[in-house]
Amino acid sequence: MITVHHLNNSRSQRVLWMLEELGVPYEVQYYERDPKTMQAPESLKRVHPLGKSPVITDGDMVVAESGVIIDYLARTYGEGTMVPPASGQAWLDYNYWLHYAEGSLMPPLLMRLVFEKVKTSPMPFFIKPVAKGIADKTNQAFIGPMIDTHMDFVEAHLAKNTWFLGDDLSGADVQMSFPLEASLARGIVGENRPHITAWVERVHARPAYERGLEKGGEYDFA
Ligand SMILES: N[C@@H](CCC(=O)N[C@@H](CS)C(=O)NCC(=O)O)C(=O)O
Incomplete structure (x- = not known):
């Protein structure tokens, strides 16, 4: 199962959009920004050392960086949609x-x-x-x-x-x-x-x- 480690009000929103376009089942783990510093909570560093969002896990794989996540999802679950042929x-x-x-x-x-x-x-x-x-x-x-x-x-x-x-x-x-x-x-x-x-x-x-x-x-x- 894919888990999106989602920080409120962040780039991670586009990963949720991507998953909804693909129609792939996923779950969301929610993280809240510190209202003063706007930083992500320390707990996100347990998923990836930088503690930035988005990051997803798919089984025992950890995928970070929005561009990599979007590309990974398209190629793995897109069935030919959302990504053009590789040339x-x-x-x-x-x-x-x-x-x-x-x-x-x-x-x-x-x-x-x-x-x-x-x-x-x-x-x-x-x-x-x-x-x-x-x-x-x-x-x-x-x-x-x-x-x-x-x-x-x-x-x-x-x-x-x-x-x-x-x-x-x-x-x-x-x-x-x-x-x-x-x-x-x-x-x-x-x-x-x-x-x-x-x-x-x-x-x-x-x-x-x-x-x-x-x-x-x-x-x-x-
Ligand atoms: N280039 C990265 C940027 C990740 C990033 O900076 N995410 C922001 C949210 S928009 C974040 O986690 N901010 C909280 C923090 O830095 O503690 C990506 O696109 O995934």
């Missing part, structure tokens, strides 16, 4: 988006979040304007333009494709859901990126996505 352009594209989501798109989004947090962090009053100035400048001059480049790229791709690989939903869509949902929820994407917005709406309209949400509980980005 040719579609295969390269599938792997590209699987890696791109966490390897290229998430880092600037996380940097932006960290600099936004700096502005509201407790600190001596006389430091606050300096910290805010540095955070705003960094976001405007460096991180913002980097995110814009990525969003232009993804927007152009989705202007021509219903799903990331074309006409068929795949694991690439599941993996891309977290950064794009987060961008929409944080106002990075909106009317300025109609194709990304429409893609997120298509994702949220899927019955399997809805079922995943019911299983996962609290999730700020849906």
